[in-house]
Amino acid sequence: MRRYGLWVRAAALLGILLSGPALSGDAEKAKNIVTEVCSACHGMDGNSTVPTFPKLAGRHPEYLVRELKQFVSGYRKSEIMTPIATALDPDDFKALGEYFGAQKPSSNQVTDQAAAAIGRKLYLDGDEQKGLPSCAGCHSSDGVGRSRFPRLAGQHKEYLIEQMYNFRNDVRNYGAARFMREVTKRMSDDEIKSVAEFLSGL
């Protein structure tokens, strides 16, 4: 210890303090949790292969942390995710969010081009006569989302459709999700499918 001067020790200490909780140790731990807990459904790289399980790759870390908290609090209801999120240590949420956020998201093959074209128009422009906002306003025109609004680009259409119905049917109805409840109520079933088709191919 004597070999290092006071300033070196102080700087080292300061370095540890400033680097905060997201140390490489946390990243390592997050990877272990993903391996043991998340990867079976969401894939090791966050690109799930089962279409009813959402892709998490490239999603904003803040958004993933928020949703994990909502599963724990019970605001977001899921028979699968609530027990899993509850068993996790909330201190690991941030590192998990950063792990999945850093993964490269994959895209899907569009199977219905006509529907995707209709979906694209609705996604970008909404429908003024129905008072349907454009989705791009919050989720951005390329579907990558923002910290408060999830990435939708490249998501499985089956999952997107399920979630839109969850909003419409009041399953996902906490806080600002009420905004999406109103949006989905103003959409027909065909419109929901079309928007999902478009987004899955981004």
Next chain:
Amino acid sequence: MCGIDRGNILKQMINAVFILIFWPLNLLAQGSAVTSVEPGVQIWNELKGEKLEALRLRGDAARGEEAFVVCQGCHKQGATGSASGVYPRLAGQHATVLIEQMADIRSGKRMNQKMAPFADEHVLTIQEITDIAAYLQALPIPPNIGTGPGDALARGNELYAKDCATCHGKSGEGKADKFFPLVAGQHFKYLLREVRFIRDGQRGNANPDMVIVIKGYRDEDLEAVADYMSRLVAP
């Protein structure tokens, strides 16, 4: 040097505290002046509840920009609205007017079923209303506004000068402290829809004084004056 700076900072702090304390009182005083009507008569723009709360808060334009994201799906990035008239331009509107209208839409006083669910307390906090208003007020007014046919502008000018300019200003700039909106450069079709609503009692929170003024307006009068307003340029 240091002493002068400190003196200045102290002065600014005292000023800031004064403004914080007296600005809401000022509003209240104006509010009571506006609302001093005979008992039994509907009170226009009564400053109470969420509206008063929002007016008392300090708006932060940077936070407002982030909060406004949920509005962009309709009002568009930069709050330009749409020339179809379905969504008004909000950029450059007075913060007081924006707070008044958002609060009235939330309370149901202004009848707007399209917007109400998207601006309720689950989506926007009262602080966010004030922040959004601060953000929008500071935005530049965009060009390329939807205008009308342009075939009755002289008539529009005449009506505007006679009936509208006293409150909404010679150039359509409105009056922030009286909650009179900026109308210059608003989309023609939006103006036309709203003046019709106001005349026909469908807006909900219309100023009764204005209803009296435009009660006798025919549709073509409303069109002429809306077209004229859409072409005004606020100073």
